[in-house]
Amino acid sequence: xxxxxxxxxxxxxxxxxxxxxxxxxxxxLVFGVMDMVNLAHGSLYMVGAFLAAWLVGLTGSFIVGVVAxxxxxxxxxxxxxxxxxxxxxxxxxxxxxxATFALILIxxxxxxxxxxxxxxxxxxxALSGPVELLPGxxxxxxxxxxxxxxxxxxxxxxxxxxxxxxxxxxRAGASNREMATAMGxxxxxxxxxxxxxxxxxxxxxxSLLGPLLAVQVGMGENILILAFVVVVIGGIGSIRGALIGAxxxxxxxxxxxxxxxxxxxxxxxxxxxxxxGPAFASVTVYLFMAAVLALKxxxxxxxxx
Amino acid sequence: MAQRAAAALLLAAAMAVPWVLExxxxxxxxxxxxxxxxxxxxxxxxxxxxxxxGMVSFGHAAFVGLGSYVTAIMISEGLLHAxxxxxxxxxxxxxxxxxxxxISLRTRGVxxxxxxxxxxxxxxxxxxxxxxxxxDEGLNIRARSALGFGLDLKNPLVTYYxxxxxxxxxxxxxxxxxxxxxxxAVLALRDDDVRAEAxxxxxxxxxxxxxxxxxxxxGIAGALDVNLQGYVSPxxxxxxxxxxxxxxxxxxxxxxxxxxxxxAAALLLxEEGLSSTTEHPEFWTGWVLLAVVLFARHGLVGIAASVTRKxxxx
Numbered sequence: 001x002x003x004x005x006x007x008x009x010x011x012x013x014x015x016x017x018x019x020x021x022x023x024x025x026x027x028x029l030v031f032g033v034m035d036m037v038n039l040a041h042g043s044l045y046m047v048g049a050f051l052a053a054w055l056v057g058l059t060g061s062f063i064v065g066v067v068a069x070x071x072x073x074x075x076x077x078x079x080x081x082x083x084x085x086x087x088x089x090x091x092x093x094x095x096x097x098x099a100t101f102a103l104i105l106i107x108x109x110x111x112x113x114x115x116x117x118x119x120x121x122x123x124x125x126a127l128s129g130p131v132e133l134l135p136g137x138x139x140x141x142x143x144x145x146x147x148x149x150x151x152x153x154x155x156x157x158x159x160x161x162x163x164x165x166x167x168x169x170x171r172a173g174a175s176n177r178e179m180a181t182a183m184g185x186x187x188x189x190x191x192x193x194x195x196x197x198x199x200x201x202x203x204x205x206x207s208l209l210g211p212l213l214a215v216q217v218g219m220g221e222n223i224l225i226l227a228f229v230v231v232v233i234g235g236i237g238s239i240r241g242a243l244i245g246a247x248x249x250x251x252x253x254x255x256x257x258x259x260x261x262x263x264x265x266x267x268x269x270x271x272x273x274x275x276x277g278p279a280f281a282s283v284t285v286y287l288f289m290a291a292v293l294a295l296k297x298x299x300x301x302x303x304x305x
Numbered sequence: 306m307a308q309r310a311a312a313a314l315l316l317a318a319a320m321a322v323p324w325v326l327e328x329x330x331x332x333x334x335x336x337x338x339x340x341x342x343x344x345x346x347x348x349x350x351x352x353x354x355x356x357x358x359g360m361v362s363f364g365h366a367a368f369v370g371l372g373s374y375v376t377a378i379m380i381s382e383g384l385l386h387a388x389x390x391x392x393x394x395x396x397x398x399x400x401x402x403x404x405x406x407x408i409s410l411r412t413r414g415v416x417x418x419x420x421x422x423x424x425x426x427x428x429x430x431x432x433x434x435x436x437x438x439x440x441d442e443g444l445n446i447r448a449r450s451a452l453g454f455g456l457d458l459k460n461p462l463v464t465y466y467x468x469x470x471x472x473x474x475x476x477x478x479x480x481x482x483x484x485x486x487x488x489x490a491v492l493a494l495r496d497d498d499v500r501a502e503a504x505x506x507x508x509x510x511x512x513x514x515x516x517x518x519x520x521x522x523x524g525i526a527g528a529l530d531v532n533l534q535g536y537v538s539p540x541x542x543x544x545x546x547x548x549x550x551x552x553x554x555x556x557x558x559x560x561x562x563x564x565x566x567x568x569a570a571a572l573l574l575x576e577e578g579l580s581s582t583t584e585h586p587e588f589w590t591g592w593v594l595l596a597v598v599l600f601a602r603h604g605l606v607g608i609a610a611s612v613t614r615k616x617x618x619x
Contacts, residue, residue: 037415039548087599093361093418098555099598101548106591113585225426225544232419272436279434286423290408293416 004137009258010251015143017250018150022205023227024234024242025157026198032237032303033173034089034191037096040080040103041202041227042220048073048203049210049219050111053119062124070203077199081192108217118216121207146208153204154243161239170194174237174303226253229285233292235299244300249285256281312476319469323462335461336533337577341570342468343529348553349475349565350522355551356560357483358515359495360410363418364425366546367405368398368520371428372527373537378438380446387450387458394524402520406513425547432539443538450532458532468529472566475522480562491515556597558606567605 027041051072056065084103088096123142130138161167172180173187181187206219213219230249234241261277268276292300319342326334351365372394379390405424412420433441449458458464482488494501494508502508531537540546549572557568575593579586601608 031415035415037418084595091598093415094355094551094555094559095598095602097361097363097548098552099595101552102591102594102598104591105587105594109585109588109591113588221545225422228419229423232416236415276434276436279430282430283427286427289423290420293412293420297412297416 004134005258007134007137008139009255011139011147012143012258013251013254014247015147015150015250016254017247018147018154019205019209020223020226020230020250021154021243021246022150022201023223024230024246025201025239026195027227028231028234028237028239028242029170029174029194029198030085030191031231033170033177033187033194035177036085036089037093037100038085039097039100039224040107041198042222042224043104043107044073044077044199044202044220045206045223046111046217046220047076047107047206048199049121049206049215050115050119051203052207053121053210053215054115056121057119066204066207069207070200073203073206074196074200077202078192078196080199081195085195086188086192104221112217118214121210121215123211142211146212149204149208153201157201157239158243166190166193171303226285229289233289233299235301235303237303238299238301241299241301241303248288252288253281253285256284316469316473320466323465335465337573339461339465339468339533340530341566341573342465342472343526343533344550344553344569344573345566346468346472346475346529347523347526347565348550348557348569349472349479350519350526351550352554352557352559352561352565353479353482353522354516354519355554356564357488357491357495358512358519360512360516361418362409362421362516363544363547363551364405364421364423365519365523365550366542366544367421367425367428368402368523369527369530369546369550370425370432370537370539370542371398371401372524373531373541374432374438374444374527375524376450376528377444377446377531377537380448380450381438381444385448385451385457387452390450390528391525394528395521398520398524399517402517403513406516406520410509410512410516422544422547425542425544429539429542429544432542439538441539443536443540445536446531447535449535450528458529461533464529464533468533471525471529476562476566483562487511552594556594556604558604561604561606564604564606571605 023041023045026044027038030036030038030041048069052066052069054065055068056062059065059068080103084099088099091099127141127145129141131141131144133139159167161170169180169185169190172183172185173190177187206215226249230242230245232245233249234243234245257278259277260281261273264273264277264280296302322338323332323335326332326338347365347369350368351362354360354362354365375394375397376390379385379393384390405421409417409420409424438444449464451457452463452467456463458467483492490501490506491511493504494506494511498508527541530541553568553572554565555568556571557566558564572590575590576586579589583589597604603610
């Protein structure tokens with residue numbers, strides 16, 4: 001196994017991890033501050049991807065389409081929060097599961113009604129070729145774009161949460177919601193905005209991953225669980241934890257998928273190894289979560305006081 | 306007494322379903338009836354953990370799916386004896402529930418939700434990888450569990466009645482469990498496990514027992530399901546299956562004896578009715594479920610109870 005291949009897969013892992021982070025950022029705040037299990041978070045990712053595919057096709061410009069889709073999804077998230085999710089914060093986890101599961105059904109079929117079961121979305125023409133990063137290491141330009149956007153948004157989000165007044169209020173809410181409310185923080189209004197930003201980030205992930213994976217109904221269901229795993233590993237309510245957890249999970253998943261089949265080929269027949277490898281890579285992510293929880297029951301960066 | 310009579314009446318009605326369908330020339334609905342009964346068993350087993358045990362398990366599909374896979378694998382290897390299937394399903398699901406439960410029960414709250422989900426996901430990916438038994442394409446079985454006396458579950462009537470018998474037994478057992486000494490202890494530790502522990506109840510062990518019993522019952526539902534469908538795929542282990550079972554329990558009524566079967570019947574009938582009238586059944590199902598969350602906090606059993614109360618008062 002060459003170093004170049006390893007480096008390439010590591011970049012892929014980082015890139016997937018950053019996209020997972022965009023999903024997990026909103027999820028961890030809703031989970032941590034509002035104690036809300038939101039299964040419909042993956043649906044926002046799907047909605048964002050479909051809007052992007054539709055708008056890119058309509059406008060003919062990748063950037064315009066994606067930016068518009070991100071803004072629309074953010075708006076949609078805020079409407080959803082005010083119209084429904086807000087009333088669920090005070091309910092128990094079971095009600096939240098039922099309501100957001102219902103929301104998945106509605107959004108899946110709703111998207112199918114409007115757009116059909118899938119839409120084509122391809123990377124912009126100018127970024128379709130590879131870039132030579134190192135001698136011998138050709139990396140797709142589009143994946144570099146995803147990496148760049150992911151890193152930029154991670155830094156922006158870090159500054160927003162750590163350095164601004166709004167971020168301080170969110171952190172206060174995450175560590176103790178009652179106390180923050182007692183101190184005069186209008187958590188309700190703040191959270192509509194936070195939810196909107198979370199939804200917009202989902203749309204960024206959905207529209208950027210769209211050309212690599214596929215824009216189809218149900219695309220949110222599998223990645224949602226990975227995002228939950230990230231949230232739990234990082235510590236519920238912690239943005240920093242979500243970032244580190246997401247990069248770890250992204251790398252484990254990607255590297256596992258790339259190299260596990262080679263490992264298995266050593267002692268399994270080839271067609272078994274090619275199936276067992278990726279499956280075992282997925283299992284590793286969950287084993288990793290179990291190991292983290294066994295050592296640090298509240299995740300890597302516990303927030304709640 | 307009145308309740309017992311009502312239950313007996315309901316059982317008689319359920320037993321008459323195949324004849325009624327036959328008489329109405331709607332025999333093809335028998336498989337829907339069987340599906341309702343089988344999902345009713347699975348949802349009832351989840352209700353035991355979720356409602357009575359207070360453990361929000363998001364991985365119950367693991368046990369139902371294991372039951373299906375164990376049965377399907379035995380049948381595809383030529384082992385058809387239903388008794389052997391039952392024995393293997395009970396052994397495997399009990400062992401799995403013991404393992405998953407003993408680890409998961411060390412956590413609580415959302416972490417319990419996540420870790421039970423994680424175990425189910427691991428089994429989902431494992432099932433995807435076993436190429437020898439279908440892998441991600443799933444496994445078709447040609448034969449069915451054989452009960453002896455020339456009866457086997459290939460006959461849809463036999464499947465229906467076996468399912469109904471299991472469901473009835475599970476409901477009777479659940480109704481007896483609630484007022485029993487053990488049942489009251491479990492309810493006590495659901496409501497306040499610190500206090501229950503202080504009173505000397507072995508809370509961890511009691512919870513684990515409930516978890517394992519529910520896992521076994523879920524596995525039996527899975528064994529029946531694969532006999533009904535003739536097919537099993539990793540999808541039976543997907544997290545949305547666990548979610549569907551949870552939805553059935555909450556829809557019917559958490560911690561009520563009838564909640565599981567009522568929720569299963571309501572959801573499956575609604576889906577069936579909607580899919581024959583609209584192109585987008587899930588869309589409308591979602592709205593109905595949302596309405597239940599917002600306006601009927603105790604599920605359908607709760608609605609029925611409050612209506613009965615009002616009628617009795619007048």
